[in-house]
Amino acid sequence: MILADKITEERKKNGWSQEELANQLGVSRQAVSKWESAGAVPDLQRILQMSELFCVSTDYLLKDKMKAENITYHESTESYAEPLKKVTMENANEFLDMKRNGSKVVANATSMCISSPILLIVLVTMAEDGVFHVSESLATVFGCVFLLGMVAAAVFLFITYGMRESHMEHFEKECFETEYGVSGMVREKKDSYEPIFIRGTAVGVVLCILAVIPTIIAESMEASDYYCGLSVGLLLFILAIGVNLLVRVGMVKSSYDTLLQEGEYTKEEKLFKKKTDTFSGVYWCLTTAIYLAWSFWTMSWDITWIVWPVAGVLFAALLGVVKMVLKNGSETQHYI
Template sequence: MILADKIIDERKKNGWSQEDLAEQLGVSRQSVSKWESAGSVPDLKKVIQMAELFGVSTDYLLKDDMERENRSTVETSGRDADSLLRRVSMEEANAFLDAKRETAPRLANSVSLFTLSPVALLLLAGIAESPNYNLAEGPAMAVGLAVLLLLTAVGVFIQITDRNKLSRFEYLEREPFETEYGVSGMVKEKKRDYESRYSLGLAGGTVICIVAVIPLLVAGAMDASALVWFLCTSLLLVLVALGINLIVRVSTIKESYDTVLQEGNYSKNKKRVQAKMGALSAAYWCLTTAIYLGWSTWTQDWEESRIIWMVAGVLYGGVYGIMRMMLKVDGD
């Protein structure tokens, strides 16, 4: 129920005409008529006056999805609860949205670095396996692991640095809060304006992750050499990194709106999911690398062990989505 409907409902419950309500508020009947037809919105002072007259809370009048509370409930529990909750101003909300918009590309890039970290190891392993190149397996593995650890370290550094920049807004993600008058409306408008871009980025990233499997299918159809398999697997990771980058980039900005509105994954009883997913990506590929190195060392069959990367690359998109769902459920 919107504000206009609530004014009509409460006025009729009290048996007042538009003229009666207008007289008590010190406004014209035409003003009340415009409010009830949603032709205009009363200012905050008049909203407070109506809340007093109707015996309801201002939150009830201003929040479309809020149920009616009686006056005693508002005065005893509502006011006490409001006094305990931190209130977010327009300036704080805009500062948070700006900070999230600024850090979104860096967060997306850090997740891409986690995904790309094994690529050098794969390429060097493929070159070492090829008889056309004189590259020993030991040095190739050492360099590949060094690159993997370096890219992972850079990704972790980016996330920690950005997390520190956002630390002053942590209460938005961890604690219930109230927003000052006008904040929710402003954020909802920005969220509506961003919906089309979010949908395009999400769809594009998902399509790229699906298409990423094609290089492996082509290699399988060609009965390709070990080097080609490693190259195709590396290309798969590059495409997955690009797809995940798009998804994380647009999702971070959209979720900043949800955080302020306390909707979706950022309701009062939920935690932020995205930061955990970066750590998941790093753990996933580090574990894959450990399995690959352990299995290959044990069997001394480095060529056949490449199937580990094929399976890990194909499963990554599904694992990523499943873990996001699980983390969302955990936050309920």
């Protein structure tokens, strides 16, 4: 089998069109078409890129008589060694069910974290306005106990879910092959879920935008501290619902992308993700620390929530820069 046939075979095996492969390699669709028709030969850099994308060795691509070996790329040694894991129909369905059920757990735990300060804010503002004759110290104690209890319960849910799914985390981090019929089944389920994902994402984003309206109304009417506190509590409650929707539909959709090795789970992205995991962990830990420190220092929960959308935008931008640096460094090493 010549190089042109091998490119065609590996591309189809991964379920990519010529245009999709071209986008991943940074070339035109016409270039891929010429390679597959043996009208042109890709340069060395593209050969190296394809070997990583297809999880095969460069020897297999370049030597006509060499057969595929089902081998995967090891970034630490820059060599190819162990066989790719096979994903059966049973494995795929188990993974999809786990993610679907887990999306509810993670979404609810996230909402619990967001809504945990509500009681503290409402009780403290009630105490300041003398509503129901609640003392400020007692309101603070009850509010803090509720906040810490909600956060502790959320952390418990996060940990237990992480432990339950740990035996399948390799789907998101390593290259694999699917048995016959698996990709078709997953593709069908993804297509049928697409309207739900779009609707859930749209509603979630709209709720996050509208959440600030109660606070704006309270401020514009120069309401008392008690009503301002209620408006902030309502803001966090609506925000919690919106984020809950976004997390649920996002996790389910990502489970389909994971098995199809599309989007953020292509073979190339997995190689980069191994290198960016540390950056992601440090970034979100710092963001959480900044949010909590600013919130407790100022007690302006109606303002500090803005940390999360800003952090999300900055994370996407910084992650893009990190990937660009890593990609350029990888290309430089290959040329050397």
